[in-house]
Amino acid sequence: MDSAGRYSQVTNTAGSSASSSNLTTPPRKKKKRLQKYRVEWEKEQAWLESVHNNSYEAHCTVCRRTFSVAHGGQWDVKQHASSNGHIRNMRDNRTRGTLDQFVLHQATPEADVVYKKNIFLMLCGNVMNMSI
Numbered sequence: 001m002d003s004a005g006r007y008s009q010v011t012n013t014a015g016s017s018a019s020s021s022n023l024t025t026p027p028r029k030k031k032k033r034l035q036k037y038r039v040e041w042e043k044e045q046a047w048l049e050s051v052h053n054n055s056y057e058a059h060c061t062v063c064r065r066t067f068s069v070a071h072g073g074q075w076d077v078k079q080h081a082s083s084n085g086h087i088r089n090m091r092d093n094r095t096r097g098t099l100d101q102f103v104l105h106q107a108t109p110e111a112d113v114v115y116k117k118n119i120f121l122m123l124c125g126n127v128m129n130m131s132i
């Protein structure tokens, strides 16, 4: 009974806090508390880099862009990660990488075939020369 009551309390408070933050508007202006860049975010986002002279900004190595994290903190990072520009840049980087690999893998057997063909023609020519 006790544990059940506690459980419902927890779910109630979680539900009410989530809905109240969405529905109620603050009566007074809240003091703006600026968020600072945190190095631990880099564990989740490999492209993230700190900005040397500004701890309220983060740098994206994929977009080569600096964006502010002062208002949303990690939320700003996630917003940037889900932004169209960033997703496109990530995809471009990846396709560029795989294309290079593709071309390399394709080129090798083809070059091999051409090489063998040349040897074959050379041998044929030699045989024909010899037979003549």
Ligand SMILES: [Zn+2]
Pocket (backbone or CB within 6 Å): 060, 061, 062, 063, 064, 080, 085, 086, 089
């Ligand atoms: Zn980016």
